[in-house]
Amino acid sequence: MLEQIGMAAKAASYQLAGLSSRAKNRVLEKMADRLEACASAILKANEADLAQARQDGLSEAMLDRLALSPARLKAIADDVRQVCRLTDPVGQVIDGGLLDSGLRLERRRVPLGVVGVIYEARPNVTVDVASLCLKTGNAVILRGGKETYRTNAAIVNVIQQALQACGLPAGAVQAIESPDRALVNEMLKMDRFIDMLIPRGGAGLHKLCREQSTIPVITGGIGVCHIFVDESMDIGPALNIIVNAKTQRPGTCNTVETLLVHEKKAAAFLPALGQQMAESGVTLHADSTAQKWLSTGPAKVVALQPQTLDDEFLSLDLNVVVVADMDAAITHIREHGTRHSDAILTRDMRSAQRFVNEVDSSAVYVNASTRFTDGGQFGLGAEVAVSTQKLHARGPMGLESLTTYKWVGIGDDTIRA
């Protein structure tokens, strides 16, 4: 079955690669319209998924991520219309010129071909990914979580109707609809058909993909993010940034998980932090030094367990570690970070420069919240994932990251000397 899906996707990708931006936008508009027009079928499938999920005892948080409503579906359709408005990178000439040999050479941006995406229980991802792939002329093979497979099947059915109404093959957007987990392992070996694989999920899925996939994989989306409060920083603004980075949306990958505090700042800063975190409802996981300054205050403080330094809380919890200096802060981030987003809060120019140069993360910030690491915030218009590896794309992945380039050489019966 997967072989057929792969062949259909590859065939469709050749057709998509030749489409103009206008033709691609036409499909996207049709897709948005049909998502609204077919809302009842999609919502019905979603209700069946929800009923099953309740029966399986999924948490309320999971049920909420899985649930669609007419309003949510409308918002999803509007996001597709938003993608229409983005600039299409395909066809752009990156660079080029006339070589001494007489060959006119240029690098031209082209679609990747077929993109594979493995994700969990969020039906909006199905539409997001499909629209970004279509906009860049890629075919896509989607593998959503088993909790949403009825919803995804209904959505993909609607997308395929839109494709066919525009004279394009249904193979351009396909879902692996069986909940059978063995199919994921099979998908990871489809290097003949899939050009890039994006797993969007937890550490286990990423490990599986890294170890088993024969397709180039982009991993990311796991953020053990740090904020380092330097000696020179003002307390008020520091607290303001920390509250934003921790509480604005605690379940996201760009939320801060560990605060590193300069030893010389600890006495002045930590009591104020305790006060503020008590107000913000954040539990502090403090190392023994930090506990000294925090234990008498109003904050909920627990003793730091080493393991929490290496995992995302995704909740209103924050590690607090006192470090001797900038070197210790950088060493800590190298050891425990996931190369996602890390920030320094400082008034010292040279400390800022050193931190930016030496912290090896996708995004490094000075006096700003880690919450900015996001395709929308970065002005990319949308994001297909957040990469924490270094090849191909790093950080929020916009439309450009769904393309590659080809070298086009035009000669006049030109040979190599």
Next chain:
Amino acid sequence: MLEQIGMAAKAASYQLAGLSSRAKNRVLEKMADRLEACASAILKANEADLAQARQDGLSEAMLDRLALSPARLKAIADDVRQVCRLTDPVGQVIDGGLLDSGLRLERRRVPLGVVGVIYEARPNVTVDVASLCLKTGNAVILRGGKETYRTNAAIVNVIQQALQACGLPAGAVQAIESPDRALVNEMLKMDRFIDMLIPRGGAGLHKLCREQSTIPVITGGIGVCHIFVDESMDIGPALNIIVNAKTQRPGTCNTVETLLVHEKKAAAFLPALGQQMAESGVTLHADSTAQKWLSTGPAKVVALQPQTLDDEFLSLDLNVVVVADMDAAITHIREHGTRHSDAILTRDMRSAQRFVNEVDSSAVYVNASTRFTDGGQFGLGAEVAVSTQKLHARGPMGLESLTTYKWVGIGDDTIRA
């Protein structure tokens, strides 16, 4: 042992990342000088490798690739000096601006970190790769073929002397010196330390890396390249290009392996091809249609075996296949090509455009030899490999492909709304 190599490389990479272009060029110059000054030690190690290789019955061609001489060593040192002259991409700002949120954001080009390279019996690759990695501030872990391990050890020893003379850690350039093959498998799992892996070798090595590596891999360097002779093409210039693409250096990956001839051109073109190929000493592997036009001529013609369509000859052999039209040619290339380099020879504008758009290869040519696919020819100054995959880098990989970028966000106590 590999764990120690990995840790030393990672530590060195942090130091290299902060070097100025001038400091990096100073190491490269020192390296070039010492390669010449220490020639006798390197040549002695090379003689020991050669003696062992003769004893093991290696072919003359292999012995030649393995052998160093004072002149070859001088040329290798001069190549290092050439790398000094290239523009350092590290530190360049790719794009950036002031976001609505007040965050000043830029994408800054930075080294990858640690690059791993697995290659075969060519000691010049050791120096090439080390110099390109140092130029871009990367540490490198080299794993050469077992036939050259003494030579590589001597070369790496000299490079490490140069590093230390400039106050830099020897961990910046390391070789896995034991010929034990099990170490390759171990190297493929070092994702904690190695950021990018480049296998330079045959299809078997690439398959091993794709299947076993947990590190992002760049595969390439295998070229089943095609030339399609369109109906409208002039015979003389076509033969000229084909001779260049086949015979200029038959052992390279950008050499043409299969000629696709438009059916309507066969009668006029194939007899002339036979004549020319007889003169050039090329054996033709002809399909049954082509045989009709070739068998009465002077060329050495054998019946095409299907398997030869999917493999590199790397010799003076050429498949000849008659195709019904452009569609058949493109389908053939999609089925049998390795997405390396493919060319059309035509006088028809629209045929040229269609071929360029629809052939999904790293390099596509119109009226030019496939032999141009090369970092030097493309003006990149040097190449670390030729990628035939689509992620990160495609085609000849110059200095830029040894870098990634980081997002740098400078705020003024800026939070996400």
